[in-house]
Each structure stands twice: as C-alpha cells, then as structure tokens.
Amino acid sequence: MTRNTLLMIGVLMWALVPAGKARAADSCLTCHSALEGDFAKPAKLIEGDVHYQAGLVCADCHGGDPKDNSMSAMSPAKGFRGAPRKAQIPEFCGRCHSNPTYMRHYNPGLRTDQLSEYLTSVHGKRLKQGDTKVAACVDCHSVHNIQAVTDPRAPVYPANVANTCAKCHANAEYMKGYKIPTNQFALYEKSVHAAALAGGDTSAPTCTTCHGNHGATPPGVSSVANVCGTCHAFNEQLFDNSPHKAAFAAMGLPGCVQCHSNHEILKPTDALVGVGPKAICITCHSKGDPGYAGAAKIAGDIAKLQTFYLHANQILGTAERSGMEVSAARVELSSAHSDLLKARVTVHTFDPAQVQKITGEGVQIAQKSYQEGVAALHERDVRRKGLGLSLTFIVLVILGLIFKIRQMEAKKPPASPGSAERS
Ligand code: HEC
Ligand code: HEC
Ligand code: HEC
Numbered sequence: 001m002t003r004n005t006l007l008m009i010g011v012l013m014w015a016l017v018p019a020g021k022a023r024a025a026d027s028c029l030t031c032h033s034a035l036e037g038d039f040a041k042p043a044k045l046i047e048g049d050v051h052y053q054a055g056l057v058c059a060d061c062h063g064g065d066p067k068d069n070s071m072s073a074m075s076p077a078k079g080f081r082g083a084p085r086k087a088q089i090p091e092f093c094g095r096c097h098s099n100p101t102y103m104r105h106y107n108p109g110l111r112t113d114q115l116s117e118y119l120t121s122v123h124g125k126r127l128k129q130g131d132t133k134v135a136a137c138v139d140c141h142s143v144h145n146i147q148a149v150t151d152p153r154a155p156v157y158p159a160n161v162a163n164t165c166a167k168c169h170a171n172a173e174y175m176k177g178y179k180i181p182t183n184q185f186a187l188y189e190k191s192v193h194a195a196a197l198a199g200g201d202t203s204a205p206t207c208t209t210c211h212g213n214h215g216a217t218p219p220g221v222s223s224v225a226n227v228c229g230t231c232h233a234f235n236e237q238l239f240d241n242s243p244h245k246a247a248f249a250a251m252g253l254p255g256c257v258q259c260h261s262n263h264e265i266l267k268p269t270d271a272l273v274g275v276g277p278k279a280i281c282i283t284c285h286s287k288g289d290p291g292y293a294g295a296a297k298i299a300g301d302i303a304k305l306q307t308f309y310l311h312a313n314q315i316l317g318t319a320e321r322s323g324m325e326v327s328a329a330r331v332e333l334s335s336a337h338s339d340l341l342k343a344r345v346t347v348h349t350f351d352p353a354q355v356q357k358i359t360g361e362g363v364q365i366a367q368k369s370y371q372e373g374v375a376a377l378h379e380r381d382v383r384r385k386g387l388g389l390s391l392t393f394i395v396l397v398i399l400g401l402i403f404k405i406r407q408m409e410a411k412k413p414p415a416s417p418g419s420a421e422r423s
C-alpha cells in the first residue's frame with residue numbers, strides 16, 4: 001500500500017469514530033433517555049455536566065449496574081442507592097468530595113473540605129436540625145448540569161452568585177417564618193461592590209466573598225463583620241489604631257459596618273464626616289464632646305483643601321485656555337489632589353492632627369499652584385498689552401501713510417481737459 005492510501009484509511013477511521021470521548025454502553029442513560037418527564041431530565045442534561053465530562057456516569061453517583069438493561073439495574077443488591085432526600089445530599093456529594101485520595105486522581109488542585117466546611121455554616125447546622133428549606137449542595141450548584149466553578153454559566157460563578165442566593169434570600173414568601181430580612185440582594189445591588197463587579201472588577205466582593213463559599217466565614221476571618229480588612233487593609237490598620245476601635249468594642253458595635261453598612265455600601269462623600277445634617281459622626285457625638293469638635297475640625301480641613309484645590313485648578317484651566325504654558329504647575333497641583341484622597345483615607349484615624357498634617361501640605365501646594373496661575377494670567381495680560389501697543393503703532397503708521405498719499409494726490413496738477421476724446 002502506498003503512503004497516500006494509508007493516510008486515506010487513517011482519515012476515514014478518524015471520521016467514523018463519533019466525536020468526543022468514546023463511552024461504553026450505559027443502560028441507565030439509554031433507558032432514562034427514553035422515559036418521560038422528570039425521569040428523562042437527568043439523561044438529557046448530563047452531557048453538560050462536569051462529572052460526565054470527567055468520565056463519570058449515573059452509576060458513580062447513584063450506584064446500580066449500568067450493564068444491566070432491565071429495571072434490575074436499579075436493585076439495591078447491585079449497590080443502587082436511589083436519589084438522595086434533601087437531608088442526605090451533603091453526604092451524598094461528600095462521599096467523593098471529601099475523599100482526597102479519590103479526588104486527587106481526577107483533579108489534584110480541587111479542595112476536599114466542602115462538606116466539613118458546609119457543616120459549620122448556618123445552612124449546614126440547620127439542615128442537621130431538620131430544616132430542609134436551607135441551601136444544600138445542589139441548591140447552589142444545580143444537579144445533573146453541574147459546571148466547573150470557573151465556567152461563566154455556573155450558578156456559583158462570581159457574577160451569578162448574588163442571583164443564586166437571591167432565589168431564596170430575596171423571596172419573602174419562601175423566607176416567611178424566619179426572623180431575618182429579605183433585602184440583602186436589593187441592598188447589595190445598589191452597592192459600590194456590585195457596580196465594580198458588574199464593571200468587570202473581579203476583585204470586588206459578591207455574597208460568598210464575605211460570607212464564605214461553604215463555611216460560616218471566609219478563611220482567616222473570625223466574624224463576617226471583620227471581612228472588610230481582607231481587601232481594605234490600610235483603612236483597617238488606621239481604624240485599629242484609632243480611639244474608635246476600643247470604644248466600639250466596648251459598646252458591642254461592629255467596626256466598618258457601623259458607618260458603611262454591610263450590604264448597601266455606597267460611595268462615601270465628604271458630607272459623611274463632620275457635624276452637618278448628612279454626617280454619621282453626629283449619630284454618636286453631640287455638641288460639647290471631644291469627638292464632636294474633632295469631627296468638625298476634620299471636615300473643615302478637608303473642605304479647605306478641596307476649596308483651595310478647586311480654585312487652583314480653575315485658574316490653571318483659564319491660563320491653559322488662553323494658550324499659556326502651565327504644565328509644571330499642573331504636575332504640582334496633582335499632588336495636592338493626591339493629598340485630598342489621602343486625607344479621606346486618613347479620616348479613619350479619627351485624629352484631627354493627623355488629617356490636618358496632610359491637608360495642610362496639600363493647601364500649601366494648592367496655594368503655590370494658584371500663584372503660578374495668577375502669574376501666568378498676568379504674563380498673558382502683559383503680552384496682550386504689548387501686542388495692543390504694537391497694533392496701535394502699526395495702525396498709526398498706516399493712517400499716516402494714507403494721509404501722506406492723499407496730500408501728494410491733492411498736489412498733483414489736474415488732468416488736461418479733452419484728453420479723453422483723443423484716445
Ligand atoms: C429499563 C429502564 C431503566 C434502566 C436500565 C434504569 N432505570 Fe432508573 N428508572 C427507570 C424508571 C422507569 C424509573 C422510575 C421510578 C421507578 O419506578 O422506580 C427510574 C428511577 C430512577 C431513579 C429515581 C429513583 C428514586 O429514588 O426516586 C434514579 C436515581 C435512577 N432511576 C437511576 C438509574 C441508574 C443510576 C441506572 C443505571 C444503573 C438506571 N436508573 C437504570 C428506568 C430505568
Ligand atoms: C454528581 C452526581 C450525580 C450524577 C452523575 C447523576 N445524578 Fe441523578 N441525582 C443526583 C442527586 C444529588 C439527585 C437529587 C436531586 C434533588 O433532590 O434535587 C439526583 C436525582 C435523580 C433522579 C430523581 C429525579 C430528580 O430529577 O430529582 C433521577 C431519576 C436521576 N437522578 C437520574 C440520574 C441519571 C439517569 C443520571 C445519569 C444520566 C444521573 N442521575 C446522574 C446526583 C447525580
Ligand atoms: C450556599 C451555596 C453553596 C453551597 C450550599 C455549596 N456550595 Fe460549593 N461552592 C459555592 C461557591 C460560591 C463556590 C466557589 C466558586 C468560586 O470559587 O468562584 C463553590 C465551590 C465548590 C467547589 C469547587 C472547589 C472549591 O471548594 O472551591 C466544589 C467541589 C463544591 N463547591 C462542592 C460543594 C459540595 C460538595 C457542597 C455540599 C456539601 C457544596 N459545594 C455546597 C457555593 C455553594
């Protein structure tokens with residue numbers, strides 16, 4: 001046989017093998033595909049399931065004999081364990097997922113603590129007490145159509161998590177009888193975090209980032225209320241060294257959440273600090289106490305820097321629009337803007353002196369930039385004056401010339417009469 005015929009046969013054989021992984025005949029799949037309604041659903045869905053794609057079959061989860069084409073494939077004698085009731089689901093999934101030796105064989109990178117973690121959560125504890133309305137594995141991951149968690153279609157993919165939790169937690173009818181509100185989803189959707197996540201910032205938290213995927217809290221966090229510092233480490237450091245740390249703890253108050261809330265975290269504004277009507281400080285501090293005076297001082301200093309910055313920014317803008325070169329002053333002014341941002345973070349020291357150290361520096365820079373703007377505008381006026389003078393001079397010269405020409409024309413003798421007829 002020539003090399004070409006061999007190649008042809010190779011291609012033919014490849015074309016005859018069905019696409020995808022070759023599978024042994026599976027009576028469970030064959031018979032269930034032919035059933036009606038709910039009993040056929042698993043067989044129809046399973047092709048998209050991460051387990052099926054890894055080579056597992058119905059019998060790996062449900063037991064039974066996939067080589068038996070009759071109903072006795074599902075006899076308990078053949079290890080068939082049927083469909084788990086809700087209360088049994090965690091152990092049903094955990095049979096494999098908490099077995100490191102077994103799991104390593106398929107995917108060495110996968111954690112095997114989901115069941116043990118789940119049992120520490122409110123969901124897990126309540127399920128053990130017989131409450132079957134809580135979430136078990138399949139309520140979050142689905143069943144027969146389970147996706148890898150990195151798959152954007154997975155209900156536990158970060159962008160989909162809030163909707164998955166909302167199925168129950170935003171359903172007032174379903175949650176009737178529990179003592180917790182059903183507004184977490186609605187509030188979270190309004191937050192800076194939800195907006196950042198929707199904008200593609202995958203470092204922003206969704207429900208499970210704060211509450212933990214399976215456990216009661218994420219790893220390394222003792223209470224959900226302390227989770228903020230895992231991302232906003234600097235704010236936490238400042239807060240921990242502030243007078244509020246001990247004072248809040250003594251009153252049994254949480255830290256960040258006391259001022260920012262837990263779900264409806266909005267973009268903070270300067271109006272939140274101080275003693276104005278929108279300030280949070282006045283929810284605890286009143287006229288006469290040192291916190292009240294401190295709040296007023298901090299707000300005043302930030303407002304001062306903001307004002308100086310805006311004035312400098314405005315005058316440099318005017319200078320730029322009149323064609324003056326002020327790029328050096330612009331660069332300087334940007335560090336006053338950085339000071340403004342820094343001051344807003346330093347609010348978390350709740351120490352007027354520390355805030356003032358930063359705003360004071362920023363005000364000086366802004367003042368200098370403002371002076372540079374004034375100088376640039378003065379320079380512009382001088383140049384305009386100079387231009388005005390030379391323009392006046394040129395106009396005068398032209399007027400003089402015109403006057404002279406007229407004078408010379410007046411002195412010319414008149415044309416001789418009748419000269420027109422001659423031509
Ligand atoms: C000859 C057809 C047939 C075969 C083969 C078959 N099944 Fe079934 N299966 C059924 C029917 C029909 C039902 C409906 C419930 C019943 O009457 O037991 C059912 C029910 C089930 C249920 C639900 C039982 C419950 O507890 O509610 C599961 C799970 C199941 N089958 C899994 C399997 C698995 C796994 C295999 C292969 C090992 C398999 N089936 C093989 C026809 C079949
Ligand atoms: C990853 C494990 C897993 C695999 C693989 C799996 N099942 Fe299931 N199956 C479950 C669980 C868990 C339930 C219970 C779901 C519930 O109560 O919501 C279930 C329920 C069922 C039921 C009861 C009806 C229903 O939908 O609740 C049937 C029938 C069934 N499975 C058949 C199959 C068949 C047929 C296959 C193969 C095509 C299969 N299962 C593959 C885990 C699995
Ligand atoms: C309250 C919803 C919820 C419940 C209940 C739940 N999970 Fe998860 N699960 C998640 C989320 C969210 C992730 C992480 C997704 C990510 O990493 O982006 C996850 C991840 C996983 C992973 C991937 C590896 C890992 O740990 O990151 C496995 C496997 C898993 N879960 C299995 C289970 C099993 C088994 C159960 C039941 C014992 C269960 N899950 C219960 C929400 C849930």
Ligand code: HEC
Nearest residue numbers: 050054060061092093096106107137138141147148149150
């Ligand atoms: C028969 C053993 C077995 C059972 C039972 C089982 N799983 Fe799995 N599961 C696996 C294996 C093996 C993988 C790894 C597949 C891979 O990554 O190649 C896996 C993967 C997963 C993943 C994807 C993890 C990732 O890579 O992101 C999730 C989620 C998951 N299982 C959830 C469940 C849930 C929920 C149940 C119960 C309904 C369950 N499993 C029952 C063996 C099992």
Ligand code: HEC
Nearest residue numbers: 122123133134135139164165167168178179180207208211
């Ligand atoms: C199948 C419905 C269901 C789903 C899905 C669900 N939960 Fe729950 N969850 C409950 C029920 C019911 C409770 C018990 C209410 C109680 O504690 O009084 C609960 C309790 C909780 C609690 C404890 C509340 C408390 O302080 O008592 C938290 C936190 C929680 N769920 C977060 C989540 C998150 C995050 C998700 C999504 C990843 C989620 N849940 C998905 C039903 C669900």
Ligand code: HEC
Nearest residue numbers: 162165169180181184185188205206207210224225257262
């Ligand atoms: C930025 C972190 C964070 C995010 C994101 C978050 N939570 Fe919370 N959640 C908290 C904190 C903190 C508490 C208060 C816990 C405490 O007091 O111990 C809380 C409380 C809860 C409670 C208890 C009842 C209540 O309202 O106080 C439930 C239920 C809950 N969250 C569900 C959710 C759901 C569902 C989502 C997503 C839609 C979500 N959370 C998103 C931090 C968060």
Ligand code: HEC
Nearest residue numbers: 192196203204205209227228231256257260262265267268
């Ligand atoms: C998983 C990381 C993460 C956790 C946990 C987290 N955040 Fe955030 N937070 C972000 C990201 C990302 C942004 C959006 C980027 C930005 O604007 O700084 C953000 C934005 C904010 C903002 C607005 C900042 C601004 O200048 O607009 C506030 C306020 C905030 N978070 C407070 C909190 C509080 C309070 C908690 C705890 C209840 C918390 N965050 C938990 C990551 C996190």
Ligand code: HEC
Nearest residue numbers: 228232235236239255256259268269270272273344345347
């Ligand atoms: C006593 C009230 C209070 C507490 C407690 C508090 N904050 Fe703030 N936070 C504020 C105020 C007021 C602002 C707005 C400052 C401004 O814009 O002038 C703010 C602004 C922020 C900002 C936006 C500015 C920046 O830093 O980029 C973030 C993020 C933030 N806080 C996170 C946290 C975190 C995390 C904690 C807990 C460690 C916390 N806050 C504790 C009052 C508080």
Ligand code: HEC
Nearest residue numbers: 243247273274280281283284289290291294295298350351
């Ligand atoms: C939840 C209540 C609460 C809120 C909100 C709060 N504080 Fe306080 N603050 C306290 C308590 C309690 C103390 C310690 C007792 C005291 O000195 O008044 C304190 C102390 C202080 C001090 C130190 C006073 C001293 O002794 O020198 C300053 C400054 C301060 N707070 C500023 C602020 C500012 C600014 C805000 C708003 C951004 C704010 N506080 C919001 C409760 C609060």
